Amino acid sequence: MNIQHAWLAAWNSPYLGLFLTLLSFQLGLWVFRKSQQKPWLHPVMVSVVMLCLIVWLTDLSFERYMSSAKVLSDLLGPVIVALAIPLYENLRSVRRYWLPFVLANVLGGTVTILVAVGALWLLGGSSDVVQSMWTKSITTAFALQIAPGIGAIPAIAAAIIMFTGIFGAIMAPALFRLCGITAPMAQGASLGICAHAVGTSKALELGSEQGAFAALSMSFMGILCALTLPVLLG
Amino acid sequence: MLYGLIVLFGYLLLGEFVAALFAWPVPGSVLGMLLLFATLVVRDRVSPELNASSKGLLPYLPLFIVPASVGIVNYVDLLEQQGLIILLAMLVSLAIGIPVCGWVAQWAIKRIKGGSL
Numbered sequence: 001m002n003i004q005h006a007w008l009a010a011w012n013s014p015y016l017g018l019f020l021t022l023l024s025f026q027l028g029l030w031v032f033r034k035s036q037q038k039p040w041l042h043p044v045m046v047s048v049v050m051l052c053l054i055v056w057l058t059d060l061s062f063e064r065y066m067s068s069a070k071v072l073s074d075l076l077g078p079v080i081v082a083l084a085i086p087l088y089e090n091l092r093s094v095r096r097y098w099l100p101f102v103l104a105n106v107l108g109g110t111v112t113i114l115v116a117v118g119a120l121w122l123l124g125g126s127s128d129v130v131q132s133m134w135t136k137s138i139t140t141a142f143a144l145q146i147a148p149g150i151g152a153i154p155a156i157a158a159a160i161i162m163f164t165g166i167f168g169a170i171m172a173p174a175l176f177r178l179c180g181i182t183a184p185m186a187q188g189a190s191l192g193i194c195a196h197a198v199g200t201s202k203a204l205e206l207g208s209e210q211g212a213f214a215a216l217s218m219s220f221m222g223i224l225c226a227l228t229l230p231v232l233l234g
Numbered sequence: 235m236l237y238g239l240i241v242l243f244g245y246l247l248l249g250e251f252v253a254a255l256f257a258w259p260v261p262g263s264v265l266g267m268l269l270l271f272a273t274l275v276v277r278d279r280v281s282p283e284l285n286a287s288s289k290g291l292l293p294y295l296p297l298f299i300v301p302a303s304v305g306i307v308n309y310v311d312l313l314e315q316q317g318l319i320i321l322l323a324m325l326v327s328l329a330i331g332i333p334v335c336g337w338v339a340q341w342a343i344k345r346i347k348g349g350s351l
Contacts (some may be wrong), residue, residue: 017301025297044296055307062307078242078291078300079262080263081249085288096327098344108338112331120323129316133323137331140299145261150348155305156312160320162303168328175329181336190335194328197296219305223264230259231274 016060017068024050035207039169039198044140045162076141078175087219088095093212101213104189105220112194113137113225133158134229136164139196140221150233161196168195169202184209238287245270 011017026052028043036043053064094101103140117133125133132152135143140161147154172191184207191199191206192214203214249266252258258265274280280288305314313320 003273020302025300034245042296044300044303047297047300048306051300051304052307056303062305064275065304066301069304070296073301075291077246077263077266078239079295079298080261080286081242081245081270082291083267084245084267085285086273086292087267087271088280091275092283097343099346100339103342104335104339108331108335111334112327115330116323116327120319123319123323125285125316125319126312129312129320133320134248136324136327141295141305142261142264144302145263149259153309154302154311155309158299158303159306160324163321164324167325168332171328174333175332176336179336180335181340182339185343186336187341189339190332193335196329199339209263223268224296226264227260230261234259 011060014068017065018071020051020065021069021072022045029080038063039166039202040099042162042166042198045166048162056117064093071092071157073144076144080141080145086215090212090216093209094216097213100185101189101216101220103123104186105193105217107226108190109137109193109221123205129156131233134159135225136198138222138225139218142226146226146230149230162198162223163213169198172199172202173206185213189217190212193221196221235281235290237283238282238290239269241284242287242291245273246284249283 021217024047025043028046031046032038032041032043051065054060055065113134113136116136117130120133121130128151131150132147134150135147135152135157138161140158142164143152143157143161144154146152168191172187172195176182176187176190183188187206188210191203191210194216195202198220200211200214204211242253245266247266248265248269249264250262253260253262253263
């Protein structure tokens with residue numbers, strides 16, 4: 001028996017990256033629950049930080065990690081298609097407010113994206129980073145689908161979206177108080193548009209109506225941007 | 235479960251087919267989602283099998299974005315140079331965007347519902 005040899009065989013297995021991803025994500029879920037759902041301890045954040053540290057500190061290269069974990073990225077396609085089901089189920093709640101909802105998404109979404117892209121451009125961001133900023137108001141799953149087509153860097157887009165979601169969820173309650181935004185539908189839409197998935201968990205904490213509209217805004221912005229950005233910027 | 239997965243992959247391929255047919259540069263997955271959504275609206279029901287697959291997959295949506303996000307390890311230099319301005323642009327956009335989205339929604343609710351929130 002050779003323990004070192006056996007250990008190396010497991011470490012070099014093509015399943016290692018996949019296993020580490022599943023394990024770190026489960027740990028992330030656990031940390032998130034233990035922390036009473038602090039936005040900056042989002043499961044994706046915790047999982048990605050752990051995996052980055054492993055790639056940095058060990059001889060597991062990013063290329064070898066990705067060749068193993070890629071199967072998860074490939075499953076994003078059918079998972080996005082599955083979003084049609086909650087969208088259909090949430091449709092009832094939007095019927096009453098469909099016009100304010102669409103206006104908030106189209107006008108508010110345009111403002112928040114243009115401010116971010118414009119500010120980064122003025123501050124001297126390089127063109128591939130500025131292109132990545134265009135995806136800031138869509139959930140990562142959608143952004144990863146359109147990033148290559150618009151000259152954005154997928155990993156930079158994913159990082160921008162993660163941090164926008166976290167800061168948005170942290171800043172939103174105070175901004176709502178400061179600016180007199182009290183209607184549950186308005187709070188939900190704003191969180192969904194500006195802070196997508198992390199914002200939607202925050203919206204669910206504020207109330208079920210906020211949660212439903214945040215989830216709807218996230219899907220609506222995702223569809224809107226996925227259909228328009230590749231045409232406008234491609 | 236299997237039936238639901240066949241439907242999801244079927245609509246994904248249909249979306250890619252439609253995007254290629256009309257030479258639209260949009261992701262096939264998003265078109266597939268819209269086509270499935272349209273089908274559900276027309277039929278006005280979700281089959282239990284499709285519902286089971288969706289309920290099984292969607293809670294793990296964040297897991298599927300993890301590998302691509304780890305790609306950030308390849309951009310440490312870029313973040314050292316531009317991380318601060320990215321952060322600044324992000325915060326400015328949130329400080330303006332969150333109130334604007336809320337105001338637009340509230341203004342529209344008031345105008346359309348005659349003053350009552």
